Amino acid sequence: MPTYSFPIIDENNPLYCPAITASTYLSSLRHQAHRRSTRSQFKPPSDQLLMSFAARILEKALQEGDHMPLENLPQSGNDESILASFTAPGCEQLSFITHRKKSRPPLKRKRSNTFSDIHGSPKYARSTLSIHESSFEISVKRERLHYFSSKYAYSPFVVPKKSPAKTTLSEALKVKIGSLEDELYGPPIGTESPRGLKPFIERLDAMMPGIRLKERLCKLPDLSHQAIADFLGENGMMAVHVSTLVSHFVSGLLNPRVLDSLRASEIWRLALAETLSDEDGLNLAGKSVFTVFSKLNGFLFLSELSFSSVRVQDIDLVSITHLPRLTTLHLNNTGIGNEAVYHLVALRRSLLHLSIATNPHIDDDAVPALLFLSKLSFLTILDTSIEMPGLRRLARTIYDERRIIDIEIPSACERYIDNMAQLYLLEPAPPHVANPAVVPELSAAALKRNLAAHAACNPAIVASGTKPEMAARLKDLLETREMDLLVREMLQSGDASPAACQ
Numbered sequence: 001m002p003t004y005s006f007p008i009i010d011e012n013n014p015l016y017c018p019a020i021t022a023s024t025y026l027s028s029l030r031h032q033a034h035r036r037s038t039r040s041q042f043k044p045p046s047d048q049l050l051m052s053f054a055a056r057i058l059e060k061a062l063q064e065g066d067h068m069p070l071e072n073l074p075q076s077g078n079d080e081s082i083l084a085s086f087t088a089p090g091c092e093q094l095s096f097i098t099h100r101k102k103s104r105p106p107l108k109r110k111r112s113n114t115f116s117d118i119h120g121s122p123k124y125a126r127s128t129l130s131i132h133e134s135s136f137e138i139s140v141k142r143e144r145l146h147y148f149s150s151k152y153a154y155s156p157f158v159v160p161k162k163s164p165a166k167t168t169l170s171e172a173l174k175v176k177i178g179s180l181e182d183e184l185y186g187p188p189i190g191t192e193s194p195r196g197l198k199p200f201i202e203r204l205d206a207m208m209p210g211i212r213l214k215e216r217l218c219k220l221p222d223l224s225h226q227a228i229a230d231f232l233g234e235n236g237m238m239a240v241h242v243s244t245l246v247s248h249f250v251s252g253l254l255n256p257r258v259l260d261s262l263r264a265s266e267i268w269r270l271a272l273a274e275t276l277s278d279e280d281g282l283n284l285a286g287k288s289v290f291t292v293f294s295k296l297n298g299f300l301f302l303s304e305l306s307f308s309s310v311r312v313q314d315i316d317l318v319s320i321t322h323l324p325r326l327t328t329l330h331l332n333n334t335g336i337g338n339e340a341v342y343h344l345v346a347l348r349r350s351l352l353h354l355s356i357a358t359n360p361h362i363d364d365d366a367v368p369a370l371l372f373l374s375k376l377s378f379l380t381i382l383d384t385s386i387e388m389p390g391l392r393r394l395a396r397t398i399y400d401e402r403r404i405i406d407i408e409i410p411s412a413c414e415r416y417i418d419n420m421a422q423l424y425l426l427e428p429a430p431p432h433v434a435n436p437a438v439v440p441e442l443s444a445a446a447l448k449r450n451l452a453a454h455a456a457c458n459p460a461i462v463a464s465g466t467k468p469e470m471a472a473r474l475k476d477l478l479e480t481r482e483m484d485l486l487v488r489e490m491l492q493s494g495d496a497s498p499a500a501c502q
Contacts, residue, residue, distance in 0.1 A: 185297045186263030192224050200261075204228070207257050225265040232258060233271040256288040263298035268325075270302060276310040294319040306330040308355075314339040321346035328353040332380075337361035341369040348373050357382040357408070364390030371397050380408035388413055392483035395490045407490060417488050424454045424461070424481055436478035439471055450474055 190196030205214035220227050232253040254275040275289055293299070303325045312334040320326065326347055331340070332355050341362060344351065351373055356362055363385035370379065371394065391413050398405055420426055428434045432450050433442070442450070447470040451463035454477060462473065 186295075187261060189225065189261065189265050197223055200225075201228075203261065204258060207261075208253065208255075213253075225262065226267045226269065229254070229262060229265075229267045229270060233274060235274070254289070256292050259289060259292040260295075263292070263295065266301045267299070268301050269304040270299075271306045273306060273308050273310050276307060276312070290316045290319040293323070296322065299323055300325065302326060304328040307334055308332040309334070311335050312340070314343065317343045323347075324350065326350055330355045331359070332356070333358040335359065335361070338363065338366040338369070341366040345369055345372045348375065350375070352376060353378040355380045356384065358384075360385050362386065364393075366390075367393050370394060374401070374403070376403075376405055378406045382408045382410060384410055386410060386413070388416055388484075388487075391487055395486040396483065398490055399486050405490070409487075409491065413487075414491075417484065417491065420481075420484055420488070421457065423458050424477055425457050426481070428453065434478065434481075436475045436482065439475045439478065442471070442474075444470065447471055447474055451477075 190200055201214050201217050204217070217223070217228060217231065220231060235253060254270070254272060272289060302323055305320065305323070305326060305328070308330045309332065312331065314336055317331075317336070317340050320329075321343060327350055329344070329347070329351060336356065336359050338361070341356065344354070352375055354373065354376055357380045360383070362381070364387060367386065367390040370376075370381075373379075386409070391409055394407075397403075416423075425432065428450075431446070432453050433439065433446075439447070444467040447467065448463055451461060451470055451474055454474075455461040455463045461477070464470070465473070
């Protein structure tokens with residue numbers, strides 16, 4: 001028989017009552033009271049607090065001895081007779097409870113065998129833990145925001161939607177291979193025939209709606225992929241409306257999506273000045289153009305590329321270094337520095353024409369990188385910070401390797417070459433020497449005589465001193481003259497001949 005020393009409490013259901021009879025509960029109390037009576041001392045008061053109210057009343061009556069022994073209580077299952085026979089002092093509360101219970105008709109309990117999430121457990125049953133959480137189930141569906149029409153938009157990772165039941169394994173593999181080929185080599189652009197150009201123009205018109213692009217392209221006299229690329233590169237920007245918070249941003253007609261469509265074409269020239277133009281910070285997609293060039297197997301026929309007069313970061317040029325046929329590159333007024341010139345060394349096998357003019361951050365430290373571009377036939381370094389020391393080094397290498405190059409130098413260097421006759425004796429005649437190698441063999445009088453001839457052209461030259469001092473001064477002067485003559489010959493004819501040193 002289970003023993004209940006205190007009532008079982010259900011915090012979630014205050015009306016819970018264990019399914020035991022009163023006689024069973026009182027029998028349990030009788031055994032506990034009998035064990036306590038045999039002890040010499042009572043337990044601490046803290047133990048009594050654990051007992052129910054009825055148990056404490058019975059124990060108090062047992063201690064006073066004015067009641068019926070607890071062992072002689074009737075063993076009948078009638079709970080009311082047990083409580084009525086108990087008349088010990090201090091138990092009036094029990095009698096009151098008994099009489100009140102008799103005077104009130106029994107209540108009818110409405111039992112329910114089903115569980116309800118709203119009403120909880122039945123009134124007099126112990127509550128159970130509910131794990132029913134269907135009301136908290138949520139689902140998230142992400143949708144991509146499209147600013148343009150998706151009818152002709154190209155994405156190499158979008159696989160056409162087909163019914164899973166109708167799609168066979170071979171068809172799925174073909175679709176996957178096709179998407180990978182488009183990503184690797186670019187989307188198919190079609191031929192330059194009227195039948196091939198029409199869908200391509202419709203695709204471009206869907207990419208840039210609202211500017212009547214289809215109508216304007218169809219009016220071109222010689223319609224081809226190159227003519228389309230030239231038109232888009234030369235006709236400025238378009239404003240694209242986004243929302244009420246951001247009224248519009250500016251996008252070049254040769255934006256990344258259009259360039260990606262042209263990857264597999266045979267165009268040989270691109271001008272991206274308008275596409276990369278900052279437009280007061282509104283051209284948000286301008287820098288994304290370089291990501292298109294970074295893809296392999298694209299623009300295999302491109303030979304001329306222009307970024308003139310737009311802001312370009314040095315690291316951006318890494319994206320174009322794999323173009324196999326790039327021969328002409330315009331980087332005028334782009335703000336690049338020496339680092340950008342070193343990135344261009346990767347194009348040394350194909351690059352023939354290079355323009356880095358109007359970039360003041362490029363100085364003499366970029367000359368070693370320019371020397372690696374051995375196939376250059378045209379170079380402009382106008383309005384850069386390259387000075388005569390760097391130019392002399394460039395001219396010496398061109399002379400030693402017998403290169404032929406047309407070069408434009410900074411204005412300060414050009415003025416220096418034009419005024420060479422005012423810096424030293426330009427054409428020494430015997431007994432004056434022109435070869436710096438023979439200076440150590442000259443006497444002190446000969447050294448002084450040569451320095452005096454140069455001082456007649458340039459008063460800043462000192463024609464006196466000890467013999468070692470005059471020898472070192474004359475040797476430096478003749479070496480400078482020799483290198484300057486190489487620079488002059490390179491500018492005049494593009495071919496520095498050995499006769500320039502004589």
